[in-house]
Amino acid sequence: MISRKEFLKQTAYLAAGSALPFWLGENKSSSNNITILYTNDTHARLDPFPDNAVEFAGLGGIARRASLVRQIRREQKNVLLLDAGDVFQGTPWFDMYGGKVDLKLMTEMNYDAMAVGNHEFDRGPEGFAEAAQKAGFPILAANYHVQNTPMNPYVRRLLVKDFGGFRVGIFGLGIQLDGVVPRELHGDVRYRDPEAWARGMARSLREFHRCKYVICLSHLGYSYRDARIDDIKIAQRVEGIDLIIGGHTHTFLDNPVPVTNPAGKTTLISQMGHGGVRLGRIDLNLSERNSPFGTSSRFYTIGKEID
């Protein structure tokens, strides 16, 4: 059994020593896979839904999710663990600790990144910053201008993860603040056009950071009938994004929804409801050459065993 670190070192060495990068080689072992695990709108649901919950009684719970993630990490070498925002607000855990416990436990689980949801503003930029000190992973929102606010040290536009030479780019998008977050709670944080920023991020990740796969962590919402920007519209209008992991609308998408982007390629959209009832999973098989990579999807409903 080798550690993940050693594995990455070894694969980097192999990639450097061979004519082809490892992901184009013939080896079909799980080292040629990247497993993307994701949640959204967990809303302080650290314990499972109580027995008197109107919906989802007994489902979810961060400790069970952690155990499932640990099991998947044992089977898969390259794992990304992501969240699309609204970790804050929803149970007394938030009233008591303001999101600190959630972010601490997500750090223990080795989450790689999360997006900024509108509820992340529920205790203002100061409250966000206080909790974010517990986050050992970047919190992403490309279209929020956070300079000169307490959120500045914790919010980043993008993140690049390198799996033995195969680079995955991740960026975040936040929802409009007007009408969603009271002025006094978002303070000097400013919202900017998510479509323009998505375009800029996708281009930067592909061209400058040389990413082969681009993930958008979006808290815009899956789909609106009116003109409000949503994940579907981003997918239709912006090229260069392979996967949108969405949130905000608490939508349960059993299968990722494929949308043809302006480059004629497919952008997949997924969202896992809310409350940590589901853990989403998308596997990229890098040794398959069909466009863009062999992809498979599934989700886990995290529940308690019923006798």
Add this chain to the structure above:
Amino acid sequence: MRRKYILFLIPALLFLFWGCASSDAMKDSDAEPAAEIQYPDPDPEISFLLDTYRESLNEVMGSRVAVVTDTIRFGQPESPLGNLVSDAIRYRAGSELGRFVNIGIIGEISFRLFLTPGDLTLGDVLEFMPYDNHLVVLTLPGYKVAELAHQVADQGGAPVSGLRFRINDGRAAGILVNSQVLDRNRDYLVATSSWVANGGDRYPAVWEYTDRIDLTDVDVRELYIDYFRSRREIHPITDGRLRN
């Protein structure tokens, strides 16, 4: 033993599913999802960490607000829990404004729990209504109140206070407001939450108000804590306000 057996089976099942949910299947969003129910044991490290925070949580959140005498649920057309939550906002709005408020309305969708017999704790109430909203009082003309009643009827019933009517084929019939026949030409005061007033629920009639008072100091969650605390004992009550 049974759980171990399931855990052993899962990797094998995953392997089988691999082919089912290939990239081809993903082109069709109606494809059979590769879904799995997982009931792993809680991760011991995460559980341990969580428990280090739990004691303080229980100390604060475990304090008793009231005693619930019987199971109190939402339901249709009328329900004891729907009556409780809509009466609470109407009464509080009246005492805040020092005026009679005619109607209270809020959707079940704003609530996450039903009430079970025994102590109702502070934590229960905060979880019952988990989001920060404030109390809003709208002025609606009578014909808009009629529309609102029809929208409630169309849903099969919803938490309302101050309104009485029969639901007849998805329409409100014989609408009474505070025991008097609805007057389409006068104004009524309607108490609700800021979320509902801002378009968060399924009552379009309340979006077209003629006046709106935002009682921003009255947090709806605190309103419920105060209301339950003042009652001490909470009983399920229905009074036939909505009938099929």
